[in-house]
Amino acid sequence: MNANTVNSAFESRFSTAPDITVRAPGRINLIGEHTDYNGGFVLPAAIDKAIWLAAGKRADGRFAFYALDLDDYFLSDDVGTVFQEQHKWANYLLGVISEARKDGLLIGGLNVVFGGDVPLGAGLSSSAALESGTMFVLNELYQLGLSRMDIVRLAQRGENNFVGMKCGIMDMFASVISRENTVVRLDCRSLEYAYFPFDAPGFSLVLCDSGVKHTLVDSEYNTRRAECEEGVAVLKKYDSGISSLRDVSPALLKKHEQMLRPVVFRRCKYVVEEIARVELACAALQRNDFATLGQLMFQTHDGLNLEYEVSVPEINFLVETARNNPAVLGARMMGGGFGGCTINLVKTEALEDFIQTTSVSYATKFGITLKTYPVKLTAGTSVIK
Ligand code: GLA
Numbered sequence: 573m574n575a576n577t578v579n580s581a582f583e584s585r586f587s588t589a590p591d592i593t594v595r596a597p598g599r600i601n602l603i604g605e606h607t608d609y610n611g612g613f614v615l616p617a618a619i620d621k622a623i624w625l626a627a628g629k630r631a632d633g634r635f636a637f638y639a640l641d642l643d644d645y646f647l648s649d650d651v652g653t654v655f656q657e658q659h660k661w662a663n664y665l666l667g668v669i670s671e672a673r674k675d676g677l678l679i680g681g682l683n684v685v686f687g688g689d690v691p692l693g694a695g696l697s698s699s700a701a702l703e704s705g706t707m708f709v710l711n712e713l714y715q716l717g718l719s720r721m722d723i724v725r726l727a728q729r730g731e732n733n734f735v736g737m738k739c740g741i742m743d744m745f746a747s748v749i750s751r752e753n754t755v756v757r758l759d760c761r762s763l764e765y766a767y768f769p770f771d772a773p774g775f776s777l778v779l780c781d782s783g784v785k786h787t788l789v790d791s792e793y794n795t796r797r798a799e800c801e802e803g804v805a806v807l808k809k810y811d812s813g814i815s816s817l818r819d820v821s822p823a824l825l826k827k828h829e830q831m832l833r834p835v836v837f838r839r840c841k842y843v844v845e846e847i848a849r850v851e852l853a854c855a856a857l858q859r860n861d862f863a864t865l866g867q868l869m870f871q872t873h874d875g876l877n878l879e880y881e882v883s884v885p886e887i888n889f890l891v892e893t894a895r896n897n898p899a900v901l902g903a904r905m906m907g908g909g910f911g912g913c914t915i916n917l918v919k920t921e922a923l924e925d926f927i928q929t930t931s932v933s934y935a936t937k938f939g940i941t942l943k944t945y946p947v948k949l950t951a952g953t954s955v956i957k
Contacts, residue, residue, distance in 0.1 A: 573640075573688055578593065578625065591713060595623075595624055596622060597620070597621065597690075597950055598698055599743055599750070600746075601614060602616070602617065603849055603853045603865075603872055604850040605905075608740025613760065614758050614760060615850055615854065617746060618747055618950050619696070619947040620950050621690045622950075623686055623698060623702050627683060627709045628682075634648050634651075635652055637682075637683075639659075642661065661702075664703050669682075671726050671730050671733060671734065675726075682713070693785040703731055704744045725744075727744040745758055745765075749765065757850065768854055768857050769857075770857070772917075776917075776923050777946070777949075778923065778945065780930060780942055781942065781943040781945065782884070782913065782914070782940070784910070800839055802833070804820075806832055810828055821844070822841075825841060825844055842876070845875060865901070866901025869903060870895060876904065877891075880909075884911055890934065891905065891914055899925070901917040902917040
């Protein structure tokens, strides 16, 4: 799949060339999990797996979308009314249109053909890529004058308000704002960000796809958010300056442990420690200290598994297999949880061997063929010439 594929599919469906073709990448997150909606830091990057959108204006105000990989077509009514669709995938495009309209942005009709190679349900944010890619296309075609950050926020609102998943800002941010060969640290409270070169000769990032689809993620995700909010509501009584877990120090949390439900304490402890780990990871990256970075990744995994409780046996097995492999510096569950991928920092010289032995162990234990994706860090959403 690439730009040419969506362009020719567009031409055959709409009998004209697209006005624009856009690449909207998936993302990894090096460290900083479940911190975005707690006002903390994340350290994601866009990757060399993407969704391509070929798009053109329509004079009649309708929306016509063709999902190439699913071979499924959606056509709105003749005035472009936007409402929740049976075709779940169409909601990702309609959601951003709905939110943009709330802001009074003038959007006319639209034809889109899209497809890509971001594996679905693997935690690589194919939906965020599609949402922000759609908003990016609209901004270009209808000259809406939006900044990249405006696009990110509209895409997140589409997911929150239309699709109904209360996700944070990380996925859309990573898809839109990333630069090649860098990770980007976002302060999810102030929305300030800084690029960190990921210059790691001799080391590779590889994802191991557990093949377990994270179906639980929506409900459990929203529950985790609520537990964090409960923690903030209690801790606020002791310090009125607290408005998110970002404002909570480990010492303050410990001091008021007895006032929190044990489960809420565990969730808060993980988040507070994870926010601090992102800063340690950035400092390690600046020193090219990959050993420390790797250790921090393992610590994140332990917190996600034992305190935040969003891992599953398959993912734990992959992380333990990695931990026992001397060529692996760090590994952890990545993304929302309950399946998806692990991210592994591996010595390149031993990469093939790591993939081979992990695949064999995984197949033996779970009877699942492991998919592995070595990733390159790429630029964010862009127009393809
Ligand atoms: C999902 C959400 C993100 C983020 C991660 C966990 O990917 O969409 O906003 O919260 O989970 O870090």
